[in-house]
Amino acid sequence: MDEKYDVVVLGTGLKECILSGLLSVDGLKVLHMDRNDYYGGESTSLNLNQLWKRLRGDDKPPESLGPSKEYNVDMIPKFMMANGALVRILIRTNVTQYLNFKAVDGSFVYNKKKIYKVPANDVEALKSTLMGLFEKRRARKFFIYIQDYEENDPKSHEGLDLNKITARELISKYGLEDDTVDFLGHALALHKDDSYLDEPAMNTVKRMKLYAESLARFQSGSPYIYPLYGLGELPQGFARLSAVYGGTYMLNKPECKVEFDNNGKAYGVTSEGETAKCKKLVCDPSYLPDKVQKVGRVARAICIMSHPIPDTNDSHSVQLILPQKQLGRKSDMYLFCCSYSHNVAPKGKYIAFVSAEAETDNPETELKPGIDLLGPVDETFFDIYDRYEPINKPEEDNCFISTSYDSTTHFESTVQDVLTMYRKITGKELNLSVDLSAASAASEE
Structure with missing residues (x-):
């Protein structure tokens, strides 16, 4: 270990493993x-015994739930956009060879x-029952604008500069009702709150186009895909990639004290x-608690069921x-x-997660609507x-x-963090232009 490295990475969470592989x-x-x-850090997957021990102490799970080893319960459950940045990274790095994906059945809004x-x-x-007849027609016109919009084709812009007008101004041009705006912004463009309405419309239009393109990829009921056996496979896939290109892995290393000059x-x-000496250090927040600040809490309910939602x-x-707004x-x-x-999960079993940013001191009550x-x-x-x-400032302390x-419950924000870190570490943008048909070969329909 007493060697010199370009980069030392601490923590095998998904973000750290992707960066390790790319670098x-x-x-x-x-x-x-x-x-x-074990691999995965906060984003690991647990079998039933591990889940029970982590969240219930030392209890033994009831036999009625089935064999422990047949469970792979994600601690950070997220789906991948079939046309999104994470899939492009998987294809570009050929990590798809270590994984099998399956389309996700449905995408719904409350x-x-x-x-x-x-x-x-x-x-x-x-066709949607979400809207009345006249609203459907207005929404159809808006969808056609989104589908036809091409950044490099001014004819498709209808005289609108999406870098200058806000999402609110674009949507108001079509006279859409608040409930329609709700599902467009949150279930299609995947914004986490309503602040996007007062930001340039371009980002929202790109997000909606990504959703539609992803939906078209596998002709399934949703734009999402998900690896067989859960997300725990992802960090290990990128770890293998890193190893193939000469990366060294050491698990179960106590302390891992970062040295500063x-x-x-x-x-x-x-x-x-x-x-181990290095020029740059990459880590998750737990390794350098003095260089991070708490910005919120995530509350999550993990539910094992015997039926679909x-x-x-x-x-x-x-x-x-x-x-x-609905809540x-x-x-x-x-x-x-x-x-x-x-x-x-074992045959006949379903795992549901309800996740939210905690906004009160009683997050269990907050999650009740979900x-x-x-059902039972x-x-x-x-x-x-x-x-x-x-x-911290990475240019001053070499810490990323x-x-x-x-x-x-989707990877879009996660991958943006990885791409931003990659740019700061290397000084260049990651090239995400790939042949997406390769993903189809790696995906089980």
Whole structure:
């Protein structure tokens, strides 16, 4: 371990593993360490016994739930956009060879105490029961504008500069009702709150186009895909990638103390009396608590069930978004469900997660609107964790710290953090232009 490295990475969470893989592919000499004896950090997947021990103490789970080893319960449950940045990174790095994906059955939105399928294009808008007849026509016109919009083709802009007008101004041009705006902004563009309405419309239009393109990829009921056996496969896939390109891995390394010189620059990591020297350090917030600040808390309910979520067309896997306005909250609530069809539970069992940014001192009560949609539940676990963001200046201390995972049940914000860190570490943008047909080969329909 007493060697010199370009980068030492601490923690094997998904973000750290993606960066470790990308930096190794770039030809950098990488050492990746973790104080735990398993991959995944906060974003690991647990079997039933591990879940029970972590959230219930030493209890033994009831036999009625089935074999422990057949469970893979994500601690940070998220789906991937089929056309999104994470899938592009997987293809670009060929990590797809280590994973199998399956399309997610359904994408739904909560509106006026009911669950609706999310309409994603002009055809679905006309069929949707979410809107009345006249609203459907207005929504159809808006969807056609989004579908036809091309950044490099001024003819498709209809005289609008989306970098100058706000999302609110664009939407008002079509006279859409508040409930329609709710599902467009939160279930299609995947904004976490309503602040996007006063920001340039371009970002929202790009997000909606990504949703529609992802939906078209696999012709399934949603734009999302998810790995068989859960997300725990992802960090290990990128760890293998790093190893193939010369990266060194050390798990179960106690302490992992970051060493700083007199100028406050990190120059290495010491563990068990040995110091690995490095030019740059990458880590999750837990390794440098003095260089991060708490910015919130995520509350989550993990529910084991013997049936799909009611009113979701018997979908075995589903994302359901509860927009903030529908619940009188400041931010959205997310419902994620997967099952034995993705090999994360025994046959006949479903795992549902209800996630939200904690806004009160009683997060279990906050999650009730989401839990009430699940129907009968075999077991419920509550988990809450603090969210941190870095407050250091990497150019001054050589430390590149990831932000904690948010409450969303999709990977878009996670990947943006990775891309930003990659740019700061390397000084260049990651090229995400890839042949997306390669993903189809890696995906089980």
